[in-house]
Amino acid sequence: MSSINLRSLTKSFGPLVAVNNLDLELREGELVAFLGPSGCGKTTTLRMIAGFETADSGEIYLGGREVSSFPPERRDAGMVFQNYALFPHLTVYENVAFGLQMRKVPKEDIQTRVAEILQKVQLTGMENRLPRQLSGGQQQRTALARALVINPAVLLLDEPLANLDAKLREEMRFYIRNLQQEFGITTVYVTHDQAEALVLADRVAVMRNGVLQQIDVPEQIYQRPRNAWVANFVGIANLIPGTIGEPLNDVARINTGLGVIHANGGESLSVGSEALASVRPESLRLERGNGSAESASPTSSVNRLTGIIEDRAYLGNLADYRVRVDTDTVLRVQSAPFPVYDISEDVQLSFAVEETWLVLPEAEGER
Amino acid sequence: MSATADRVSMRERFQAGSSPPALLIIPALILVGGFFVIPYLYLLYMSFMTHTTGAAYIREFTLENYTETLRDPFNWRIIWQTLRFGIVTTLVTLILSYPLAYHMARAQSRVKGLLMILLLAPLLVGIVIRSYGWMILLADTGLVNQLAEAFGVGPFALMYNRTGVMIGLVHIYMPFMALSLLGSIQGIDPDIERAARSLGANGWQTFWRVTWPLSLPGVASGTVLVFVLTVSSYVIPSLLGGHRVITVPLLVVQTVQQIFNWPLGSALAIVFFVITIAIVGVYLKMMDRVMKGER
Numbered sequence: 198m199s200s201i202n203l204r205s206l207t208k209s210f211g212p213l214v215a216v217n218n219l220d221l222e223l224r225e226g227e228l229v230a231f232l233g234p235s236g237c238g239k240t241t242t243l244r245m246i247a248g249f250e251t252a253d254s255g256e257i258y259l260g261g262r263e264v265s266s267f268p269p270e271r272r273d274a275g276m277v278f279q280n281y282a283l284f285p286h287l288t289v290y291e292n293v294a295f296g297l298q299m300r301k302v303p304k305e306d307i308q309t310r311v312a313e314i315l316q317k318v319q320l321t322g323m324e325n326r327l328p329r330q331l332s333g334g335q336q337q338r339t340a341l342a343r344a345l346v347i348n349p350a351v352l353l354l355d356e357p358l359a360n361l362d363a364k365l366r367e368e369m370r371f372y373i374r375n376l377q378q379e380f381g382i383t384t385v386y387v388t389h390d391q392a393e394a395l396v397l398a399d400r401v402a403v404m405r406n407g408v409l410q411q412i413d414v415p416e417q418i419y420q421r422p423r424n425a426w427v428a429n430f431v432g433i434a435n436l437i438p439g440t441i442g443e444p445l446n447d448v449a450r451i452n453t454g455l456g457v458i459h460a461n462g463g464e465s466l467s468v469g470s471e472a473l474a475s476v477r478p479e480s481l482r483l484e485r486g487n488g489s490a491e492s493a494s495p496t497s498s499v500n501r502l503t504g505i506i507e508d509r510a511y512l513g514n515l516a517d518y519r520v521r522v523d524t525d526t527v528l529r530v531q532s533a534p535f536p537v538y539d540i541s542e543d544v545q546l547s548f549a550v551e552e553t554w555l556v557l558p559e560a561e562g563e564r
Numbered sequence: 565m566s567a568t569a570d571r572v573s574m575r576e577r578f579q580a581g582s583s584p585p586a587l588l589i590i591p592a593l594i595l596v597g598g599f600f601v602i603p604y605l606y607l608l609y610m611s612f613m614t615h616t617t618g619a620a621y622i623r624e625f626t627l628e629n630y631t632e633t634l635r636d637p638f639n640w641r642i643i644w645q646t647l648r649f650g651i652v653t654t655l656v657t658l659i660l661s662y663p664l665a666y667h668m669a670r671a672q673s674r675v676k677g678l679l680m681i682l683l684l685a686p687l688l689v690g691i692v693i694r695s696y697g698w699m700i701l702l703a704d705t706g707l708v709n710q711l712a713e714a715f716g717v718g719p720f721a722l723m724y725n726r727t728g729v730m731i732g733l734v735h736i737y738m739p740f741m742a743l744s745l746l747g748s749i750q751g752i753d754p755d756i757e758r759a760a761r762s763l764g765a766n767g768w769q770t771f772w773r774v775t776w777p778l779s780l781p782g783v784a785s786g787t788v789l790v791f792v793l794t795v796s797s798y799v800i801p802s803l804l805g806g807h808r809v810i811t812v813p814l815l816v817v818q819t820v821q822q823i824f825n826w827p828l829g830s831a832l833a834i835v836f837f838v839i840t841i842a843i844v845g846v847y848l849k850m851m852d853r854v855m856k857g858e859r
Contacts, residue, residue, distance in 0.1 A: 249758050269761035276762040282755035286777050295773070296763035347763060 200383035206255035215241040217407040228384040230398035238407035260350040275344030279356040283328040290324035296347035352384040408562030426560035436473040463555030478531040480552035484545040502546045611830035620826040629831035646811040650795040653733040657741040665745035695803040724806035732800040741786040748782025784851040
């Protein structure tokens, strides 16, 4: 049984379609990150699941119940807000106990359950503090405890780490992941931070303009983006446009301004259609020299190009190069900081065919 | 990074600019001192002087005015009636204004602007004119009674009695209550209410457990403001009460202008002032305790 099931969910605000015909199913205990830029519909979707927004059409199933007509208090969804939304006039204990009191849990049980959860989020001893007397991280954990103590059917997290500083944010990623695993709770995690989504999620749902672009495990989202927009939004992508040629020995080929590039994917693309070859900066290898065509001829497992180093940025753990391979094509290459290639130096670029992926030129919902 | 640095330096600059605050309160001090404190002290002085005919008072210390004021059961009836107007008006404006203020606080900005204009527009018209407006509506042959007659009911006595005064007071002082509440409800993050809902609280529980306690500062200031304005109101009770409904301000003015007893009027004014201050003081202390308990 799936825990969250969205069927052709649609929501408009005036002329703006915030969520367009969204179908999505979360397995029991799964954490799915909704990833996209602001205004992509991820928060609206979350609010529809929580019951704060009413869908124009479509169905929402939580734990097998169709809940679209239910008010928020009957949906059994624990929610953590971006600004935590703790009750400022209640202590940590009272904040966490609130949901249990609403459920008419006996007082002694409330005490044990609150104590238990506070221990789990390491807030024992903070019971009588007010939210404003807590650090950002402690407020965050109070909000998590408050949402989890009611044992909700699903957990909804709206950019929960956005207000924390960078270092704490990174720690909290693992913390939230562990907590979610421990409770085995089906979770929707809304974020605009791709690293957060990739680290935390079982699957990532990439959204844009209210349309689901791709939903898949993090590795697939990064290595096998469905279209150019996803490739660009998640990480850095070198996108080389061209037309699909005849495949050779089951390897797809795309005719580009830089010559034929061998690539994977594109099974759905027909010969002659427009597409782009997507290569991640770390998949490109640099070598010194302008190498003659013979020594650098591409094979069916490695693509080769020649270029000139145009710019170089030192990032500590790696170097970020901009390599001009054509009058109007500059590729990003990220490699180990040594050896150092100088600006204007001739280089050879090689990239494995299995790390070259064909993507559709347009985003979903634009055709 | 540079944006943050700019913001900090802007704030510092702002703080540095406001460093001599003492000078800034002088105009207000002159105004309050000259037109409020000094006349009140004079009133206090006069209340201890001896009544005479032919002059406002003679300079002879006496407690007679106070004993007379406190002994007269008529005065106490009027004081109680005035306080009751204050309490009832405050409660009615609170009950009527809260939903309005809540709706305004949560409305889209365009709707909010329109409601704000509607709320404030009556304040642009003088209180006397508005009272006359109510007289046209509430008179025995007024619009309301004509309408009632068309439906075969009435006529109702809506004017020159307590009902008329109440209607006028509620109408005129409601904006003060609504604005006080609006400010404090606007300060409540709607996500806090949503959080309560997601934790299983229904609309009423959310209101009583979250919204209401968080709006108490606005409730405190609004109720005090309306209570004080109501009990000191003169024009509305005199026009809509038609001198058949007497309140303390009316009685003070009558004592001074018709009986020409300045010291006695002053004493009554001072007694009522002390009672009002005491009530407001006790009330604010209670509210403070309630809010501390909530926090």
